[in-house]
Amino acid sequence: MGIICNYERRGVFYEHIDAADILHDLKRLLKNEDPNIRSKACSAIGNMCRHSSYFYASLAKHEIIAIIIDLCGDSDKRTKKFACFAVGNAAYHNECLYDELKAVIPELRNVLVSDVEDKTKGNAAGALSNLVRNSGRLCEDIVSQGALQWS
Structure with a gap:
């Protein structure tokens, strides 16, 4: 995959x-x-990404980001909540995973308009904000996919 992520130790x-x-x-x-x-x-993946981007490249290399993205739509409410948490932290420190994380935007939008607990919605909203924290390159996708249109 060849993703190179600089991290702060x-x-x-x-x-x-x-x-x-x-x-x-x-x-x-x-x-x-x-x-x-x-x-x-x-939750473990989210915590591994909580304070540093150290694991970003390894998560991409092992194709774990794609699995986490899918789990944002899991039928289990706790899995969904912690998958959104993990995605948010995978986008927090830098933009190196943004291209891969672009695929999570529809799942995060779905969480925001679904009947889930507020903590899960907060994790999804936080993940969306982290997708624009380090770069504006996903702004158009977030808007065009209706992620800012929930009520």
């Missing part, structure tokens, strides 16, 4: 987490039939 634990080589396991857990496992895996 804020935590000493990223290298240790990376050395544990858990992304293959997390990818498998994101696809688990048990929604409790899927939601916790989404």
